[in-house]
Amino acid sequence: MVVGKMKFTFQKRVKLAQGLWLLSWLATLGGAVTFTLGCFLKTELRRRGEVMDNTDIHCVPNTLMIVGLASMGINYFASRICQDALDPGRFPRWKTFLKPYFGCSVFFTTLMLISVILSYAMKGSLETSLKIGLKNGIRFYKDTDTPGRCFQKQTIDHLQMEFQCCGNNDYKDWFEVQWISNRYLDFSSKEVKDCIKSNVDGRYLVDGVPFSCCNPSSPRPCIQYKITNNTAHYNYDHQTEELNIFIRGCREALVNYYMGLMNTIGAVVLSVFLLQSSVLASVRLLQTSMEAVAGQENVEIETEGYLLEKGVKETFMEYVDPVLKLLLLNQVTPPEAKPEAGATGTTTTTS
Amino acid sequence: MAVLPIKFTKTKRDKLAQVLWVLNWISVVTGIILFSLGIFLKVEINKRQDLMAESQLQSVPNMLIAVGLIACVINFLGGKICYDCVDTNKFLRWKLVMLPYIICTFFFTLSVLVGALMCYSMHGQLEEALTLGLRDAMRYYKDTDTPGRCFLKRTVDQLQIQFQCCGNEGYRDWFQIQWVSNRYLDMSQREVVDRLRSNVEGKYLMDGVPFSCCNVNSPRPCIQYQITNNSAHFNYDFHTEELNLWMKGCRQALRDYYTNIMHSVGLTVLIIWLFELSVLTGVRYLQTSLENVLRQGDPECESDGWLLENSFVETARSNFNIIKHLGKFNQINISSNGDPNIDKPPTAHYGPDNVPPKPLPMAS
Numbered sequence: 130m131v132v133g134k135m136k137f138t139f140q141k142r143v144k145l146a147q148g149l150w151l152l153s154w155l156a157t158l159g160g161a162v163t164f165t166l167g168c169f170l171k172t173e174l175r176r177r178g179e180v181m182d183n184t185d186i187h188c189v190p191n192t193l194m195i196v197g198l199a200s201m202g203i204n205y206f207a208s209r210i211c212q213d214a215l216d217p218g219r220f221p222r223w224k225t226f227l228k229p230y231f232g233c234s235v236f237f238t239t240l241m242l243i244s245v246i247l248s249y250a251m252k253g254s255l256e257t258s259l260k261i262g263l264k265n266g267i268r269f270y271k272d273t274d275t276p277g278r279c280f281q282k283q284t285i286d287h288l289q290m291e292f293q294c295c296g297n298n299d300y301k302d303w304f305e306v307q308w309i310s311n312r313y314l315d316f317s318s319k320e321v322k323d324c325i326k327s328n329v330d331g332r333y334l335v336d337g338v339p340f341s342c343c344n345p346s347s348p349r350p351c352i353q354y355k356i357t358n359n360t361a362h363y364n365y366d367h368q369t370e371e372l373n374i375f376i377r378g379c380r381e382a383l384v385n386y387y388m389g390l391m392n393t394i395g396a397v398v399l400s401v402f403l404l405q406s407s408v409l410a411s412v413r414l415l416q417t418s419m420e421a422v423a424g425q426e427n428v429e430i431e432t433e434g435y436l437l438e439k440g441v442k443e444t445f446m447e448y449v450d451p452v453l454k455l456l457l458l459n460q461v462t463p464p465e466a467k468p469e470a471g472a473t474g475t476t477t478t479t480s
Numbered sequence: 481m482a483v484l485p486i487k488f489t490k491t492k493r494d495k496l497a498q499v500l501w502v503l504n505w506i507s508v509v510t511g512i513i514l515f516s517l518g519i520f521l522k523v524e525i526n527k528r529q530d531l532m533a534e535s536q537l538q539s540v541p542n543m544l545i546a547v548g549l550i551a552c553v554i555n556f557l558g559g560k561i562c563y564d565c566v567d568t569n570k571f572l573r574w575k576l577v578m579l580p581y582i583i584c585t586f587f588f589t590l591s592v593l594v595g596a597l598m599c600y601s602m603h604g605q606l607e608e609a610l611t612l613g614l615r616d617a618m619r620y621y622k623d624t625d626t627p628g629r630c631f632l633k634r635t636v637d638q639l640q641i642q643f644q645c646c647g648n649e650g651y652r653d654w655f656q657i658q659w660v661s662n663r664y665l666d667m668s669q670r671e672v673v674d675r676l677r678s679n680v681e682g683k684y685l686m687d688g689v690p691f692s693c694c695n696v697n698s699p700r701p702c703i704q705y706q707i708t709n710n711s712a713h714f715n716y717d718f719h720t721e722e723l724n725l726w727m728k729g730c731r732q733a734l735r736d737y738y739t740n741i742m743h744s745v746g747l748t749v750l751i752i753w754l755f756e757l758s759v760l761t762g763v764r765y766l767q768t769s770l771e772n773v774l775r776q777g778d779p780e781c782e783s784d785g786w787l788l789e790n791s792f793v794e795t796a797r798s799n800f801n802i803i804k805h806l807g808k809f810n811q812i813n814i815s816s817n818g819d820p821n822i823d824k825p826p827t828a829h830y831g832p833d834n835v836p837p838k839p840l841p842m843a844s
Binding site: 273279282283286290309310312315318340345349350351362363 | 625630696714
C-alpha cells in the first residue's frame, strides 16, 4: 500500500526542484537559528546555575544544539540532491546514500519535535531544582567565610535585585533562617542572648530581610528590620504595605522567566520543524519521481512520486532490521549450537 | 605650478572612477553609522536626563545625526557621478556640477571634523551638568509626593545600584541632606524633635544612607544607619570598613561612563572623517584629469590630475579677487567719463598687407 502517491509532469518536477532548493536553504538558516537558540538558552541556564540543584534542565538546550547542527547538515544535503535531481546523469551517484540519509533525517526531525515537547514538560523538574537550590542559597547566605559558599550572599543579593523578588516562596522565608553570621553578633548583649535562648536550635532569627529585598519604587525609605512590628515604625501597617519590599518569591520569578524563554524558543523550533518536514517530504517525492525516469530515453515523461512504497509499519521495520542485526551480530544463535553438540557427542562415543 | 600632480592614463582613470564608485557606496554606509551613533548618544543622554541639569549637551548628538544624513546624500550623489565618469560623454553632463560638489563636500568634511572634536570637548559641560543635576536629585529624593519629582527616588536608587556608587562625591553627601520625608517621622517622639531642633534649618539629618548604597560584596549584612558610630555595631570600625557601602561617588561613575562612550564615538567619527577626506581627494583628482582630457580633445590620451592648478597662495589670491569683484559688477568706472573706449589705441586690421586705405578726395 503506497503512501502519498502523486503524479508529476516534467514541468512540475522542475518547479518542485527549484522550490525545494530555496526551501532547503531557508531550512538551513532555520537550523542555524535553532543552534543559536540552544546556545543562548544554555548560557542563560548556566548564569543562574548556582541556585539550581541539578542540571536535568540542560537536556533541553543540549538537544536543541544537536538538532540544530543535524538540521543544517540535512538541509545542505537536500539542496545538493535537488540540484542533481534534474540531471539524470548525476542523480544515480546519490542512490546508495539516500536510504541512510532518510533514516537519519527522520530520526533528527522527530528529535526536534521531542525537544519542543521537552521544553514544555521540564517545567516541574525546573521548579523542584530551583526550590532546593534557593533553599540552600538562603541557608548558606551568612557563610561568607566558608570556602565554597562565600559567594552565596553575593549571588542571592544580585538575584533578588535583578529579578525583583525576595526569598524562596516569599519574603517570610528569611524569618525562618539565620542570615546574620555569628561573627557579627554581640554575644555579651542581653538582647542577643534572649533571642538565641528562645529558639530551639539556638539560632538568631529576626523578622527582617536583607537589603536586596528593598523595592526602589517605594515612596519611603526601606524598612528591612522589624517588618511585622507596626509600632516600631511611624505610619506603617505591614498588612497593607506592598511597595516596601518585593512581595514575589524568587522561585516564581525565575520559573516565569525561564518558561517564557522556553515557550518562545519552542514556538520558533516548531516552525523550523514544519519547514524541515516539508523539505524532507519534497526530497522524497522528487527522488521517487526521478527514479521512474532513470534509464528512459525521453526525460520529459510524466511519472509518479510517492512518500512510502510500503505501509508505515513495514517501512519502519525495513529500516530498523539492519540496526537490530548489527546489535545482534556477536550473539551466538542457540539452534545452531544444538546440532553441533549432537555431532561432537556422536564423535566422542565412536572414538 | 600645480599642487601634487599625478599622470593618469585612460585605464588608470577608469580604474579610479570604479574604485571611487565603490568607496562612495561604503561612505553611504559610514554615513548611516554616523547617524546611528548620533541616535545612540541621544538615547543615552536622555535616559539620565533627570540627573543632568540643563546644558548644551544635546548639541553633540544632534550634530552627528545631521552630519550622518548629509553624508548619506552627498556620497550617494558622489557614487552616481563617479559611475558616470568612466564614460567621457556622460562626464559632460556632470562637468559643471563637479566643482561646486567638491567644494560642498570639502566644507562638509570640515563639519565632520568639528563633530569629532565636539565629542572630545564635551568634558567640562558634562561635569558641570552632572554636579548640579545629582545635587538636586539627592535634595528631592524624599519628595515622592511632589508631582514632577515623585520618581527621583527610584531613579537615584537604581542609579546607585547599577553604577555601584553612593552620593555625589561619596557617601557623606547623604549626611548633609534630609532624605527621609517628614511624612514618615514621628514628631511626637523626643528623639526626632531633638534632632530637628539641633539643626539650624530644622532638617532631620542623620549619619545614615539609603539602602541602594549597600555594597553587595560585603561579607556582613549592610550597615546603613549610624555609620560613624562604632559602638552601635559589633566588630565594626567605620574607618577601616571599605566593603560595607559603595565608596565611589556617582558623579565620577557617570562621568567615567559617558567619557568612555564619547571617546569611542569620537574615535569612530575621526576614522570616518579620514575616510571621507580620502574619497574627496580621489574625486578631485578624477575631476581635474577628466577636465584636462576635454581640454586636450582626445579621450584616450594621458592627462594630468592635480589638487590645485596653481600653488596654494595664488589660488587663494585669485579666489579672493573673484569674491572682491563679485560685489562690483554694477559699479561705473568714473575716470574716463563712463566711456570705456576713450584713450584706446586703434586696433583695426587692414587686410594681409596691413596698408590703411587712401583717404577719398573730398569734393570742393
